[in-house]
Amino acid sequence: MKEKxxxxxxxxxxxxxxxxxxxxxxRVGEGWFSAVYFLKTKxxxxxxxxxxxxxxxxxxxxHAVLCGTDEVIALLNTFATNPQNLDIRSLEDxxxxxxxxxxxxxxxxxxxxxxxxxxxxxxLARRTSVATNVYEVVKxxxxxxxxxxxxxxxxxxxxxxQQSGDGYAAYIGGSKxxxxxxxxxxxxxxxxxxxxHALIQxxxxxxxxxxxxxxxxFPEDDLLALVDYNNDVITDSLKVAREFGKxxxxxxxxxxxxxxxxxxxxxxxxxxxFDPRGVNPQLLFALREALDKEGFHHVKIVxxxxxDAKRIAEYEKMGAPIDMYGVGSSLLKIHIGFTGDNxxxxxKSEAKTGRKFRDNPRLEKIELGK
Numbered sequence: 022m023k024e025k026x027x028x029x030x031x032x033x034x035x036x037x038x039x040x041x042x043x044x045x046x047x048r049v050g051e052g053w054f055s056a057v058y059f060l061k062t063k064x065x066x067x068x069x070x071x072x073x074x075x076x077x078x079x080x081x082x083x084h085a086v087l088c089g090t091d092e093v094i095a096l097l098n099t100f101a102t103n104p105q106n107l108d109i110r111s112l113e114d115x116x117x118x119x120x121x122x123x124x125x126x127x128x129x130x131x132x133x134x135x136x137x138x139x140x141x142x143x144x145l146a147r148r149t150s151v152a153t154n155v156y157e158v159v160k161x162x163x164x165x166x167x168x169x170x171x172x173x174x175x176x177x178x179x180x181x182x183q184q185s186g187d188g189y190a191a192y193i194g195g196s197k198x199x200x201x202x203x204x205x206x207x208x209x210x211x212x213x214x215x216x217x218h219a220l221i222q223x224x225x226x227x228x229x230x231x232x233x234x235x236x237x238x239f240p241e242d243d244l245l246a247l248v249d250y251n252n253d254v255i256t257d258s259l260k261v262a263r264e265f266g267k268x269x270x271x272x273x274x275x276x277x278x279x280x281x282x283x284x285x286x287x288x289x290x291x292x293x294x295f296d297p298r299g300v301n302p303q304l305l306f307a308l309r310e311a312l313d314k315e316g317f318h319h320v321k322i323v324x325x326x327x328x329d330a331k332r333i334a335e336y337e338k339m340g341a342p343i344d345m346y347g348v349g350s351s352l353l354k355i356h357i358g359f360t361g362d363n364x365x366x367x368x369k370s371e372a373k374t375g376r377k378f379r380d381n382p383r384l385e386k387i388e389l390g391k
Contacts, residue, residue, distance in 0.1 A: 056139045
């Protein structure tokens with residue numbers, strides 16, 4: 022599905038994503054990924070209560086950005102028994118949700134879908150957590166009044182099999198730039214990126230030579246130089262700026278939080294009032310000043326390395342001269358847990374103490390098996 026189609030879908034103008042997008046493991050249908058007690062319950066109910074009709078509802082306890090509903094619906098359409106007979110009502114990916122708000126209900130014979138409860142919880146928890154994390158980062162990055170892009174760089178922080186779903190969730194949360202092709206798979210774009218430290222290492226730390234090789238090999242790409250390899254951000258930024266001029270679109274600063282850039286060892290008088298390690302605002306201010314002093318106003322600054330919503334908000338409040346953020350591990354923290362509860366049995370209220378059916382007029386009826 023193309024990016025424009027995804028945008029329209031989020032506006033409620035297109036059908037949901039289907040199993041043509043989600044490449045499910047066929048063992049889901051065998052119960053391989055379901056908790057064993059759900060499988061045992063399925064067998065018991067088939068024997069003793071085959072005519073039951075239950076309503077299962079799903080909720081969570083945070084203010085969040087919902088994601089995973091299309092995946093869950095496709096899961097049910099693929100692995101539920103007689104999915105066309107289930108009554109499913111759901112919110113949409115991208116909806117803002119409140120604590121305890123019902124996001125999905127499934128009504129039908131328990132044995133037809135109940136064993137998928139944990140799988141559904143897991144899908145909603147992961148996708149919603151990532152979407153919400155990204156949303157908070159995107160919101161922080163425009164808190165100064167200027168919207169700044171977020172590059173989703175989560176490929177090294179989790180198992181590769183999760184990239185497509187996480188990339189889609191990141192897109193739902195507001196990130197339009199992803200590090201790998203797989204992260205873009207579900208929403209129809211390609212990955213983006215320029216140079217890693219490995220490229221500079223292969224040119225023996227010569228950033229100019231590495232950048233020249235990159236430009237000659239990928240002449241259509243914007244040239245974005247990674248400038249912290251030698252732990253001398255300003256010196257290396259000026260080197261590539263002088264060499265490539267208008268062809269240099271930006272520099273990325275990714276200094277380790279355990280290092281102090283050589284700029285501070287050359288200017289020790291400014292130390293003492295801030296933490297000089299890593300990608301700190303004072304280093305970025307000095308970098309911007311150095312670039313502007315030589316007329317390189319067009320060169321953008323990209324910052325990466327340990328950023329989350331709180332840190333970005335702090336940098337934006339200080340007016341740090343950052344044009345784009347690269348964010349990775351903080352976006353993949355799974356902190357929103359979903360719960361599925363049976364709350365209605367054969368048309369009557371029946372739920373564990375403390376739980377009850379919570380209707381939600383925002384739910385949309387879903388047609389399966391067509």
